[in-house]
Amino acid sequence: MNYCSPCGSSKLQSELPIGDTHSRLVCVQCAHVHYNNPTIICGCIIEQDDKIALCLRAIEPQKNTWTIAAGYLEVGESTEIAAQREALEETGMEVEIQGLYSVFNVQHMHQVYIIYRAQFLRQTQKAGPESAAVAWFTEQTLPLNQLAYPTIKTMLVRHAKERKNGRFGLYQGDAGSGRVIGLHPN
Numbered sequence: 098m099n100y101c102s103p104c105g106s107s108k109l110q111s112e113l114p115i116g117d118t119h120s121r122l123v124c125v126q127c128a129h130v131h132y133n134n135p136t137i138i139c140g141c142i143i144e145q146d147d148k149i150a151l152c153l154r155a156i157e158p159q160k161n162t163w164t165i166a167a168g169y170l171e172v173g174e175s176t177e178i179a180a181q182r183e184a185l186e187e188t189g190m191e192v193e194i195q196g197l198y199s200v201f202n203v204q205h206m207h208q209v210y211i212i213y214r215a216q217f218l219r220q221t222q223k224a225g226p227e228s229a230a231v232a233w234f235t236e237q238t239l240p241l242n243q244l245a246y247p248t249i250k251t252m253l254v255r256h257a258k259e260r261k262n263g264r265f266g267l268y269q270g271d272a273g274s275g276r277v278i279g280l281h282p283n
């Protein structure tokens with residue numbers, strides 16, 4: 098951040114506001130405190146029979162790798178609606194949310210991911226410019242060596258195994274430590 102958003106001043110300095118636990122960028126001119134908190138990314142694993150839909154990323158980061166439809170939660174939007182909207186934008190598919198599947202922290206990117214399972218309903222438009230391609234994969238054809246992130250790989254491998262018996266758990270993960278804890282289906 099180079100300028101204070103309320104007043105436009107370029108005089109920002111890092112300090113610990115009274116009563117705070119983290120140092121913040123504070124405007125010398127108007128005293129506005131600039132908080133920098135993690136962003137929330139919502140997405141879904143789109144399912145149809147024994148397949149899931151993945152997008153080939155057309156843009157950085159991780160261009161030319163496969164990943165699930167996901168993107169930033171917008172102000173005023175629910176996490177579920179955001180996941181549906183990202184599915185439509187990145188794959189052109191209308192989907193119905195089935196349930197929460199995984200929440201994970203990516204601390205070094207300052208992100209929290211909230212991932213749902215979603216049922217494919219219909220293809221209503223073309224995939225948007227963020228996707229170079231969209232394709233369906235079975236457990237056997239998952240592009241394990243060309244997935245965008247290790248966290249995505251861990252989640253999709255587990256999802257494919259769970260899909261075989263049609264029962265899904267709920268998981269919480271941490272990309273920093275690689276730790277995943279979950280409520281397993283039984």
Ligand SMILES: [Zn+2]
Nearest residue numbers: 101104124127
């Ligand atoms: Zn200011």
